[in-house]
Amino acid sequence: MKLNPAQLGKQLQGTLAPVYVVSGDEPLLCQEACDAIRAATRQQGFSERQVFNADASFDWGNLLQAGASLSLFADKRLLELRLPTGKPGDKGTAALLEYLGRPPEDTVLLISVPKLDGSAQKTKWAKALIDGPHSQFVQIWPVDAHQLPQWIRQRMAQAGLTASQEAVDMIAVRVEGNLLAAAQEIEKLKLLAEDGQVDAGTVQAAVADSARFDVFGLIDAALNGEAAHAQRMLEGLRGEGVEPPVILWALARETRLLATIAQQYAQGMPLEKAFSAARPPVWDKRRPLVNKALQRHSAKRWAQLLLDAQRIDAQIKGQAPGDPWSALSLLTLSICGQRLGLASDTGL
Structure with a gap:
């Protein structure tokens, strides 16, 4: 049965x-x-x-x-x-x-x-x-990406925690579908949460010492246009042994999000609506940062950067020539707004 x-x-x-x-x-x-x-x-x-x-x-x-x-x-x-x-x-x-x-x-x-x-x-x-x-x-069926936030919320409720939607979404993004990692994060939150309430700040405090948080810090630095800081973080991640696919996943995910929002905005969709329609949605606290990055490049340019990310993926897999770390550095600088790019870039 x-x-x-x-x-x-x-x-x-x-x-x-x-x-x-x-x-x-x-x-x-x-x-x-x-x-x-x-x-x-x-x-x-x-x-x-x-x-x-x-x-x-x-x-x-x-x-x-x-x-x-x-x-x-x-x-x-x-x-x-x-x-x-x-x-x-x-x-x-x-x-x-x-x-x-x-x-x-x-x-x-x-x-x-x-x-x-x-x-x-x-x-x-x-x-x-x-x-x-x-x-x-x-x-036992796996929990897919659409079910993960609800699974996290239920798991937190079982642990006596109440979380904001932003906190739940942040955990879902950071664990990348790894339920064991999500369960471990929730255990840490039990120690940090005041009166069982969890918000985005509590989540950041719980994972501030992990390499994955540093990857997200790299993304924030790039979106904010902090080229020197982003490059230091990239080198730090490399020194800690973080593999290129992990960094590329984060950069490509954010680039894809920005390319989609930029395209929708260019077609006449209000920016706030585009933020809400994004998957995952852009949190309120991140909207100024994302908006700042959007003003830096056109929709066409964001699409070109997404193609660069795909090329780096081929380099990592050995299907294209070039050093992935150098390419990741150039992609990060390009997101920051530096007039640099991969060898294939034109019009910069």
């Missing part, structure tokens, strides 16, 4: 199933689902635990032997089977089908597998886990 994570908690309050399967590629949510199952087994007296890692050399007979043997230390046991490839092979399929055919009493089997695609779900072993009478199949 299939369960979503929200249904799992209620199911665990009753009689435990002989087999639970947690499937997905989102580490934090999969870990939390497994933790909930482990906690439920402990509460119901499953005091012994055995863990099996089903790598290429795994002897599937060990799983069957563990299921058939009597515990020397406890009346109830939790067996954990970790299947990192999601492919048990012929021997694993046979062992799983045999186990599922007659699951042992007073034993819960927790199986962890990656996300199973359509073809994998049609295999005998997967069908037995998904549709079998003895198993609960928990499918």
Whole structure:
């Protein structure tokens, strides 16, 4: 039987199933689902635990032997089977089908597998886990970019925090979809927030010592036209070991945003409306900074800078000649308004 994570908690309050399967590629949510199952087994007296890692050399007979043997230390046991490839092979399929055919009493089997695609779900072993009478199949779906702010808000509420929309959007941008990083940021905010209230300033204070915040500081310096400061920050990031793709992501993201807003403004859209329509929206406190950058270049020029960013991406991947760090420096200076550019630039 299939369960979503929200249904799992209620199911665990009753009689435990002989087999639970947690499937997905989102580490934090999969870990939390497994933790909930482990906690439920402990509460119901499953005091012994055995863990099996089903790598290429795994002897599937060990799983069957563990299921058939009597515990020397406890009346109830939790067996954990970790299947990192999601492919048990012929021997694993046979062992799983045999186990599922007659699951042992007073034993819960927790199986962890990656996300199973359509073809994998049609295999005998997967069908037995998904549709079998003895198993609960928990499918973990990733949180996409549009769902992330709401997920962050719900997570903060669970931690006793109330956040402004600007703070939520700032966290969503900084963690880049990494739920584990988001959860860690929220834990830090619990220590910093006064009376459980979180605003943009609180978020900045929580991440002020991280390299990712320095990347955002680089962006702010470039938008503000602070060429020398931006170059020092770029060199500092390089010295800290931050990879070019991370810096390019931030520069390209901001350049794409500015190119879109500049184009909309050139076509007659009011600037405030363009700020609100942007994805992500431009926060009120950042609008003067973004507006300052917009006045520095035309819509055509912002589009050219976006092409330069694409060229740097090709350099990083080894698909185009040139040094990515030098190109990142030139792109940063160009955003600052310096009359410099990549070799392909014209009309500067």
